[in-house]
Amino acid sequence: MEDHVQEPTDVVIVGGGPAGLSAALSLGRARRRVVVIDSGEPRNRTAAHMHGVLGHDGLSPLALLDRGRAEAAGYGVRMLRGEVSSARIVDDTIEVDTTEGAIRTRRLLVATGLEDVLPDLPGFREQWGSGVVVCPYCDGWEHRDDVIGVVATSPGSIHQAQLLRQWSERVVYFENVVGKASGDDRDRLVRRGIRIESGAVTGLRVDGDRLTGVEVDGRVIEVGVVFTGPTMRPRDGLLRSLGASTTASDLGDWVDVDGDGRTSVPGVWAVGNVVNVRANVSVSLGLGSLVAGAINADLVDDDIEQLAAQVVSA
Ligand SMILES: Cc1cc2nc3c(=O)[nH]c(=O)nc-3n(C[C@H](O)[C@H](O)[C@H](O)COP(=O)(O)OP(=O)(O)OC[C@H]3O[C@@H](n4cnc5c(N)ncnc54)[C@H](O)[C@@H]3O)c2cc1C
Structure with missing residues (x-):
């Protein structure tokens, strides 16, 4: 005792x-x-x-x-x-x-x-902290001018995509069913050159242990990093x-x-x-x-x- x-x-x-x-x-x-x-x-x-x-x-x-x-x-x-x-x-x-x-x-x-409870998608847990991250201020600089993917976990992810536009002109917003951008939100993403990918995200593409892409609707979209909102x-x-x-x-x-x-x-x-x-x-x-x-x-x-x-x- x-x-x-x-x-x-x-x-x-x-x-x-x-x-x-x-x-x-x-x-x-x-x-x-x-x-x-x-x-x-x-x-x-x-x-x-x-x-x-x-x-x-x-x-x-x-x-x-x-x-x-x-x-x-x-x-x-x-x-x-x-x-x-x-x-x-x-x-x-x-x-x-x-x-x-x-x-x-x-x-x-x-x-x-x-x-942090991650979206239940293949590869997210394995890449957490390297290819899949959460905080623009912690990891944005390291991916400046890179293709930055944002995999939505809720409509709130639209804000994360807008924020990340500060670090790169090449931001892809994966709506992933749960983060549909419509109306004014959609206009504002498009106005800042953020590409919108609709459809369900089904996984990640990885080369060795390096993230290279996001799988959506059977296609692979190349990205250097994924930000998401656990x-x-x-x-x-x-x-x-x-x-x-x-x-x-x-x-x-x-x-x-x-x-x-x-x-x-x-x-x-x-x-x-x-x-x-x-x-x-x-x-x-x-x-x-x-x-x-x-x-x-x-x-x-x-x-x-x-x-x-x-x-x-x-
Ligand atoms: C992938 C990732 C990268 C990040 N990068 C950065 C960055 O670059 N810069 C930055 O400023 N922030 C970063 N953060 C945020 C940072 O991790 C948090 O701000 C920080 O860890 C919070 O500190 P904390 O002491 O509150 O909690 P934690 O660091 O999580 O510490 C809590 C501790 O309590 C222990 N614990 C929990 N429950 C119990 C229990 N019941 N009994 C005993 N021990 C327990 C845990 O084991 C842990 O050691 C990152 C977060 C993530 C997820």
Whole structure:
């Protein structure tokens, strides 16, 4: 059984991606006792390089996390490997179940990211992160002036195609049945020279491991890359099991947090993609630092209250 069951640790962070590790670094430097538990599946793990992260442009996402773990560990943060699926509120602490037993903590920060559910089409999973990508700001530059295919997953994909026109004059919009462009949308695509391919996409053409084309209606349209819009599912099971409130949006039900990352459950905080679909690596790093500051301030208030209570009872 974990030694912190007797003496609660200050913060348990579930999820050791950019958001969780950034928070861990700040909290470790604030001399808090911190444990990070991570299952080792960051969202961008299939990408060889990470872009748009100042000072780290082109670095491998896994190398960033290696550095982050080493930096946080240098300030005494403990790293555990494993998946956390349950936790409970016990008095004014939270008990988190880990592979090493239950850890009692004063604050819980959930930074578990989100899962990208890809269109159920042959080859998409294998190419994810190389030939098939999602984020123009992460991969647009690498495919500037290339033939860029956009495989629609909903009518919202029309916006993705318009955005990608910024990187290339040769954009092909694959309507793929679910993303029919009609009326004004169609006019606006045509006006910007975006080619529209109707019909169902049935797969990808690959040479070795390099994407070369998209199969539609028995034809192959050559492309250098495919952008698509996966369904983004927050990995928020732990937060929900603790009773965190959610709000419905166009993207589904997402757990509520305030500007400091507080959820509706006392002592439970959340940061990064698990609560913020727009948190790319830079945003996740920034918010991790912001939320860490807020948690530390909250713990300072708690430290003062505990001292005041001791004085009263003495
Ligand atoms: C293919 C691809 C390429 C991308 N490229 C870029 C890019 O170039 N630049 C950029 O800025 N952004 C990029 N992104 C976005 C980037 O991946 C996210 O912004 C970033 O990963 C969000 O960080 P996070 O810490 O919130 O979540 P994650 O990085 O997903 O980290 C969450 C961590 O929590 C762990 N975890 C989940 N559930 C549990 C659990 N129950 N118990 C324990 N651990 C758990 C996971 O294993 C994971 O390690 C890309 C995304 C994709 C899909």
